Amino acid sequence: MEKTQHPQLVPSKLFFRYEIPQTNYFFSLNWEQNVLVIKQFRKHPSKDEQIKIVPDYEEWADFWEELSVIDVWGWCELYEVKCTDACVVGDEWELYIKFKDEHVESYGYNSYPPTFREFIKVVEELTGIVVEFIHQE
Secondary structure (H helix, E strand, O other), X not given: OOOOOOOOOOOOEEEEEEEEHHHOEEEEEEEEOOEEEEEEEOOOHHHOEEEEEOOOHHHHHHHHHHHHHOOHHHOOOEEEOXXXXXXXXXXXXEEEEEEOOEEEEEXXXXXXXXXXXXXXXXXXXXXXXOOOOOOOO
16 A cells, blocks of 8 residues: 655655775665655675665654654864874764755764754664664664
């Protein structure tokens, strides 16, 4: 059975990318042509995933509510650790969302907004895919 779209809950734009270059890990989430396209690539290609999902009304409603709770709309544009030769190469990410009157464009290198871990959990709840976040507890 095909899920019904709910125009009042779908984003104008939703793009999230997270990667750990030294382990060849890559995750992206992109709203394209009324489906969420999820890509997850790892060092071992046999574990690569590329799927499409269509969240239902409740899943979208929960997603937007949680984004408001963690104040993703208040994130700064850039989070970055500046360092010299002693700096360890870590991860990088970017997020772009436009939903109704809300908008966020944010990215970072080895640094995150205070609620980034919660954001990762919200993405995992929406997609059903575990993101291999470098700073998991």
